[in-house]
Amino acid sequence: MTKEILINSSPAECRIALIEDRVLQEVLIERRHVESMVGNIYKGTVQRVIRGMQSAFVSIEANRNAFLHVTDITMELDPGQKADRLDERIEERIRQGEQLLLQVTKEPTDSKAARVTTRITLASRYLVMTPGSTQVRVSLKIEDENERERLKDFITICQGDFSAGFIARTAAAGVEQESLQRDADILEARWQDIMRRFRLESSGSLLYRELPVLLKVMRDIVFDDLTRITVDDDRALVEVQDFLADFLPDQLDCLTRATSGQNLFDRYGLEEQIQAALQSRVALNSGGYLVIEQTEAMTTIDVNTGSYLGSRHLSETIFRTNLEAAEAIPKQLRLRNVGGIVVVDFIDMKTENEKQELLDCLHAGLLEDPIPCGLSLVSTLGLVEITRKRSGKSLQMMLSQPCLHCHGLGLVNSTDALAAAVLREVYLRRREFENSSCLVLAGQELVDRLHTGYRKEVQAMYRDHAVVLKLSVSPELCEDEFRLIQPAEVQ
Numbered sequence: 121m122t123k124e125i126l127i128n129s130s131p132a133e134c135r136i137a138l139i140e141d142r143v144l145q146e147v148l149i150e151r152r153h154v155e156s157m158v159g160n161i162y163k164g165t166v167q168r169v170i171r172g173m174q175s176a177f178v179s180i181e182a183n184r185n186a187f188l189h190v191t192d193i194t195m196e197l198d199p200g201q202k203a204d205r206l207d208e209r210i211e212e213r214i215r216q217g218e219q220l221l222l223q224v225t226k227e228p229t230d231s232k233a234a235r236v237t238t239r240i241t242l243a244s245r246y247l248v249m250t251p252g253s254t255q256v257r258v259s260l261k262i263e264d265e266n267e268r269e270r271l272k273d274f275i276t277i278c279q280g281d282f283s284a285g286f287i288a289r290t291a292a293a294g295v296e297q298e299s300l301q302r303d304a305d306i307l308e309a310r311w312q313d314i315m316r317r318f319r320l321e322s323s324g325s326l327l328y329r330e331l332p333v334l335l336k337v338m339r340d341i342v343f344d345d346l347t348r349i350t351v352d353d354d355r356a357l358v359e360v361q362d363f364l365a366d367f368l369p370d371q372l373d374c375l376t377r378a379t380s381g382q383n384l385f386d387r388y389g390l391e392e393q394i395q396a397a398l399q400s401r402v403a404l405n406s407g408g409y410l411v412i413e414q415t416e417a418m419t420t421i422d423v424n425t426g427s428y429l430g431s432r433h434l435s436e437t438i439f440r441t442n443l444e445a446a447e448a449i450p451k452q453l454r455l456r457n458v459g460g461i462v463v464v465d466f467i468d469m470k471t472e473n474e475k476q477e478l479l480d481c482l483h484a485g486l487l488e489d490p491i492p493c494g495l496s497l498v499s500t501l502g503l504v505e506i507t508r509k510r511s512g513k514s515l516q517m518m519l520s521q522p523c524l525h526c527h528g529l530g531l532v533n534s535t536d537a538l539a540a541a542v543l544r545e546v547y548l549r550r551r552e553f554e555n556s557s558c559l560v561l562a563g564q565e566l567v568d569r570l571h572t573g574y575r576k577e578v579q580a581m582y583r584d585h586a587v588v589l590k591l592s593v594s595p596e597l598c599e600d601e602f603r604l605i606q607p608a609e610v611q
Contacts, residue, residue: 122347125337127360128384129353136337137390144393146454149518150333157224157234158512159330161314164222164236165323166214174210178236180222181324185233188214188222192237194252221318221327227512231416240314242307242328245339245367246292246300247275249307253285261290261487271300278304284311291343338363340490342371352378397455397515404448408441412452414516418461421449425467438467439474446478449506450485450493459491459510468502479504525598532600535569538562542570542602543577546587552606553587559605561594566602 126137131152138146150156162180166188169176174190190210214220226235242249256275258268271288274297279286282304292300310328317327331339338360342349349371351357357377364372378384385391396402402410404426411422423445425437449464469475475498482504486493494507522528533541546558560570570578570591581587597603 123345124347125341125349126384126388126390127334127349127351127353127356129334129351129356134332134334134356135385136333137385137388138337138341139388139390142388144390144397144455145451146457147390147394147397147515148333148337149515156330156333156512157227159224160326161221161223161240161328162236163318163321163323163325163327164220166216166218166220169211169214169216171209171211176210176214177233178220178222179324180224180234180236181326184228186222186224186228186236187233188220188236188238192225192235192239194238219323221314226510242310243289243339244303244307246289246295247278247303247307248287248289249304249311250285250287251283251311254279254283255285256287257285258288259290259292262288262293264293267293274300275304277301282308284308291340334359335363338368342368342374344370346371346374349375350378350384351375352384394515394519397452398520402448402452404441404444406441406444408444410445410448410452412456412458414456414458414514418463419458421445421452421462421464423464423466435470439469439478442466442469442474442478443481446481447485449482450489453493453506453508454489454491456515457511458514459508462506462508464504464506466498466502466504469498482506525600532598535565536573538566538600538602539569539574542566542604543574543581545604546581546589547585549604550581550585550587553585555586557588557590559590559592560602561592561597561605562602563597563599564593565599567591567593 122141124139126139128135128137133152134150136148137144164178164180164186167177167179167185176188177185178188180186190213193210193213220238221240222236222238223240224234225237226232228234240251242251256272256279258271262268262271271292275286275288277297278301284307286304288300314327317325321327330336334356342364349360351360354377357375360375361372364375378387383391385394400412402412404410408426409424411424413420413422423442425441445464445466452458453462466478469478479495479498483495486495486506489508491511492509496505498504523530526532542560542562546553546560549558560567562570570589578589581589594603
């Protein structure tokens with residue numbers, strides 16, 4: 121299996137694709153004019169405490185507030201105190217006007233402010249520092265118990281007298297103490313600088329900016345099994361070279377400059393794969409398919425057999441389709457960068473063994489995702505709930521926007537509904553058009569429908585109310601729009 125990273129950089133944006141055997145697994149997009157806030161650390165001031173929501177709004181930049189929930193506030197306990205004070209209300213934890221050290225965990229949207237936390241984390245290649253804690257932990261993806269104990273021992277030595285916790289990342293597996301110590305020293309120096317700036321800077325100041333997406337990928341994703349890193353821009357090439365030379369010199373041999381003038385994504389056929397990821401319907405190899413619908417509250421996935429007739433027995437057909445869907449769903453969630461709650465409606469299965477095999481298959485796929493995921497049991501209705509931590513905007517939000525005509529509904533009024541609306545509007549305004557003409561401007565389909573299906577109603581309008589209804593096609597109007605023109609305007 122070949123694993124590659126493709127970097128397509130332009131003045132407007134930077135696109136990074138992670139591919140395996142030329143199949144797109146993940147795509148990351150960063151627009152030059154929109155800077156990501158996730159991971160940034162600010163000196164904020166509490167503007168308003170909302171007791172009813174157990175939350176607060178805090179200012180983190182000029183004219184920009186963020187949302188802070190009570191569960192995202194770290195409690196400072198006295199030495200030796202072990203009790204968890206999660207039952208304390210927000211007004212007992214913070215007060216209006218108080219200055220806090222805050223880190224952004226979720227980007228702001230059109231309808232929601234950015235979400236922040238007082239639980240600060242600082243990441244490097246092998247370690248994550250958690251100031252305010254002294255715990256030493258190891259990534260759950262490192263399963264070997266001997267390796268976990270080895271890393272804990274090394275990190276404890278690196279920790280020394282420094283009052284902060286550390287988490288060994290997946291990349292730390294097999295890494296020697298020297299490299300861990302280097303990361304710990306870098307993180308300690310970074311934290312000391314942040315605290316120094318917190319004391320000196322004014323409220324609303326940015327104290328630490330997270331790495332751009334290009335360098336974050338180099339830090340978090342580049343592993344020994346990577347085959348190639350291809351860059352199509354000189355400036356991006358220099359950035360990647362410098363970063364690898366400082367932190368991952370062994371990976372410099374993987375770095376190449378694309379020589380062709382063709383779009384790097386076109387050359388690998390990724391543009392088509394990205395467009396396919398924006399469609400709600402996903403075809404399965406067997407003939408079945410998924411229907412993925414994203415809403416503000418959750419994402420729903422419906423599994424259908426389609427034309428799959430691979431077995432004489434319906435139960436076997438259902439089971440095979442469900443298994444294929446369980447393999448495809450984790451890949452689709454990662455590719456589309458879907459976060460939050462995901463509800464999957466699998467086709468009903470009868471036996472517990474089949475349900476367990478389905479869950480095992482789904483769990484194995486979710487383990488490949490670098491974003492933390494959770495999985496529930498199969499309900500009596502065949503529903504499975506998946507939780508996936510939000511990591512920025514989804515691919516759909518990055519590359520599309522709601523239709524200005526249908527307002528994101530994906531539906532427009534039917535021709536019959538529009539025809540009825542035209543006649544209803546004419547009837548309500550009949551006194552304006554009495555003994556005269558009313559010109560209806562509409563799309564071709566609506567005009568045809570009024571001519572053919574509503575001829576009697578049009579004739580009745582003349583017979584009963586002396587209104588002559590004239591129909592005309594207007595190319596300026598959409599298919600579900602119409603206009604009524606006053607008699608004076610007709611002349």
